[in-house]
Amino acid sequence: MSYETVIGLEIHAELLTLTKVFCGCSADFGGEENTRVCPRCSGMPGSLPLFGRGAAELAIKAGLALNCKINNFSAFDRKNYFYPDLPKAYQITQFNYPICTDGFVDICTKKIRINRIHIEEDAGKLIHDDELGLSLADYNRCGIPLIEIVTEPDIRSAEEAKQFTAAVALALKYAGVCDAKMEQGSLRCDVNISVMPKGSKVFGTRTEIKNLNSLRSIGRAIEYEYSRQTELCERGERVIQQTLHWNDALGVTKALRSKEEAHDYRYFPEPDIPPLFITDEEIKAIKNTMPEMPKEKKERYLKMGLTPADADLLIFDKALADFYDEAVKCYNNPKSVASMIIVELLRRMNDLSLPAAELKITPSDFAELCKMADDGTVSRGAAKDILKQMLEVGGSPMEIAEKGGMLMSNDTSAVEAAADEILAANPKAVEEYKAGSAKVFGFLMGQMCRSLGRSANPAIVKKVLEEKLNS
Numbered sequence: 349m350s351y352e353t354v355i356g357l358e359i360h361a362e363l364l365t366l367t368k369v370f371c372g373c374s375a376d377f378g379g380e381e382n383t384r385v386c387p388r389c390s391g392m393p394g395s396l397p398l399f400g401r402g403a404a405e406l407a408i409k410a411g412l413a414l415n416c417k418i419n420n421f422s423a424f425d426r427k428n429y430f431y432p433d434l435p436k437a438y439q440i441t442q443f444n445y446p447i448c449t450d451g452f453v454d455i456c457t458k459k460i461r462i463n464r465i466h467i468e469e470d471a472g473k474l475i476h477d478d479e480l481g482l483s484l485a486d487y488n489r490c491g492i493p494l495i496e497i498v499t500e501p502d503i504r505s506a507e508e509a510k511q512f513t514a515a516v517a518l519a520l521k522y523a524g525v526c527d528a529k530m531e532q533g534s535l536r537c538d539v540n541i542s543v544m545p546k547g548s549k550v551f552g553t554r555t556e557i558k559n560l561n562s563l564r565s566i567g568r569a570i571e572y573e574y575s576r577q578t579e580l581c582e583r584g585e586r587v588i589q590q591t592l593h594w595n596d597a598l599g600v601t602k603a604l605r606s607k608e609e610a611h612d613y614r615y616f617p618e619p620d621i622p623p624l625f626i627t628d629e630e631i632k633a634i635k636n637t638m639p640e641m642p643k644e645k646k647e648r649y650l651k652m653g654l655t656p657a658d659a660d661l662l663i664f665d666k667a668l669a670d671f672y673d674e675a676v677k678c679y680n681n682p683k684s685v686a687s688m689i690i691v692e693l694l695r696r697m698n699d700l701s702l703p704a705a706e707l708k709i710t711p712s713d714f715a716e717l718c719k720m721a722d723d724g725t726v727s728r729g730a731a732k733d734i735l736k737q738m739l740e741v742g743g744s745p746m747e748i749a750e751k752g753g754m755l756m757s758n759d760t761s762a763v764e765a766a767a768d769e770i771l772a773a774n775p776k777a778v779e780e781y782k783a784g785s786a787k788v789f790g791f792l793m794g795q796m797c798r799s800l801g802r803s804a805n806p807a808i809v810k811k812v813l814e815e816k817l818n819s
């Protein structure tokens with residue numbers, strides 16, 4: 349029998365606030381263990397949470413970026429559970445009244461619906477030391493604001509899950525909501541997955557794989573769990589509803605605990621934080637601050653004449669897309685600038701492991717280089733060398749070209765003198781050319797360029813050489 353996978357995702361994204369959500373501790377990544385904690389986020393009895401509205405604003409931006417309805421009323425609840433990384437023994441979250449609902453994200457093949465986005469606080473981190481046989485708790489992450497993005501079970505394959513997660517990560521980065529550094533855990537994904545016979549309308553029993561922190565592990569974990577569940581079904585055994593941990597090194601899922609239902613958490617309204625009222629005017633004001641999103645940018649790039657693949661390459665890295673936009677403002681030749689970025693700049697950036705955000709070249713210098721290559725001020729080959737120097741040493745393209753003698757000469761007298769000399773030195777080639785051999789022209793061009801060096805303008809050299817040969 350063939351089976352179909354049914355997948356829903358819960359994506360946790362850390363919000364880019366300066367402080368934690370209910371206290372003034374720093375929300376930066378890392379730091380010496382347990383130095384970014386206070387009585388509020390470490391759950392001391394009698395301490396009260398203070399909600400910072402900055403987190404609400406970022407959650408609203410996330411909702412707008414993911415096509416959600418922003419709710420005028422939302423409220424906080426307590427989710428009760430005991431775990432060593434959660435010193436309060438409950439997590440403040442939004443259960444009954446989330447801040448955003450009913451969104452969607454378009455991926456290549458289809459629309460994936462988003463059920464809700466709610467605000468909650470992150471837990472701390474446990475560090476397991478196998479040598480000492482100890483688990484240590486670091487509470488620096490406790491209380492960092494998160495949004496949880498919950499999809500409908502619309503995803504049908506590992507590929508779709510990866511595409512959706514990548515699209516969400518990019519949208520959140522563009523909106524300035526989350527840095528989406530999966531390797532640092534600022535964006536992580538829980539996968540709910542079940543299988544059912546192809547064509548069935550009844551979903552199978554689902555398992556939940558927790559805390560996947562790369563697109564690759566999302567894909568691998570889904571493939572593995574699909575095989576495991578279909579094998580159980582083939583043998584006539586039941587899939588048990590449970591929470592699983594993905595072991596990336598071994599490439600297997602392992603049961604953590606039986607899956608909890610909502611009632612296990614004894615949710616109740618959080619008594620220490622008033623509900624959140626957001627007016628339509630406030631939502632509109634936030635909407636007005638939203639930057640151009642990846643989808644709009646792509647439409648604009650296609651209109652400028654870029655291919656979909658080139659547009660995607662630029663958009664994938666927001667810093668690079670911003671660089672491109674600035675460069676095109678200085679030199680309005682979108683295709684030429686895109687081609688110089690994609691063919692030359694990206695390759696060199698990869699070689700130097702240089703992220704676009706750390707580029708020292710200014711967009712206007714880069715634009716000037718593109719223009720110089722296009723109008724024949726320097727040759728294409730020289731432009732590549734100039735770019736290399738701009739990246740490694742710095743400097744403006746014109747300065748580098750002048751210093752390196754790379755400006756193409758438009759002075760025909762030097763070219764004519766060189767042509768006379770070369771034709772005189774190669775009478776056999778001239779004879780062959782006159783007898784109709786076109787091949788020999790390339791040889792003579794090569795001799796000319798060698799004699800004239802980098803300043804030779806190939807168009808002028810060709811013209812002069814042709815004139816001399818045909819005279």
Ligand SMILES: [Zn+2]
Pocket residue numbers: 368371372373384385386387388389390491
């Ligand atoms: Zn604190």
